[in-house]
Amino acid sequence: xxxxxxxxxxxxxxxxxxxxxxxxxxxxxxxxxxxxxxxxxxxxxxxxxxxxxxxxxxxxxxxxxxxxxxxxxxxxxxxxxxxxxxxxxxxxxxxxxxxxxxxxxxxxxxxxxxxxxxxxxxxxxxxxxxxxxxxxxxxxxxxxxxxxxxx
Ligand code: SF4
Ligand code: SF4
Numbered sequence: 187x188x189x190x191x192x193x194x195x196x197x198x199x200x201x202x203x204x205x206x207x208x209x210x211x212x213x214x215x216x217x218x219x220x221x222x223x224x225x226x227x228x229x230x231x232x233x234x235x236x237x238x239x240x241x242x243x244x245x246x247x248x249x250x251x252x253x254x255x256x257x258x259x260x261x262x263x264x265x266x267x268x269x270x271x272x273x274x275x276x277x278x279x280x281x282x283x284x285x286x287x288x289x290x291x292x293x294x295x296x297x298x299x300x301x302x303x304x305x306x307x308x309x310x311x312x313x314x315x316x317x318x319x320x321x322x323x324x325x326x327x328x329x330x331x332x333x334x335x336x337x
Pocket of ligand 2: 253255265267
């Protein structure tokens with residue numbers, strides 16, 4: 187998701203995370219997509235995609251919400267959950283091989299004899315809603331390694 191107000195803190199600074207389905211991230215952030223995601227979303231769902239500075243974005247509705255966000259009561263649902271873009275799958279974590287957002291000691295994470303730096307967006311309302319940070323941090327290092335070329 188594009189950095190429009192993220193506040194990344196090292197994983198050691200929070201107790202854990204669980205998505206409470208508030209939908210904040212789907213209302214507040216602009217979703218960046220890869221070329222193949224842009225193609226799939228526009229062909230299959232007629233999604234509004236724009237290209238800016240050689241990057242592709244899923245255009246939000248006028249109220250700022252992602253066009254695929256819906257609610258049943260207070261619970262947020264993604265209408266394309268199983269085909270949602272990679273940035274949506276990886277939010278609210280940020281993983282890198284470098285301490286991009288500082289505080290290297292607190293962000294360091296060893297995974298399969300490699301050092302990663304793991305941060306979480308403290309603005310996500312699911313932060314500190316669980317006590318599982320080591321497990322979720324490890325899972326997101328795995329996801330980032332799988333979905334992105336971590337550098
Ligand atoms: S802001 Fe956090 S808790 Fe809310 S829907 Fe997004 S990931 Fe889940
Ligand atoms: S594609 Fe789905 S998960 Fe991603 S911002 Fe839109 S509603 Fe949220």
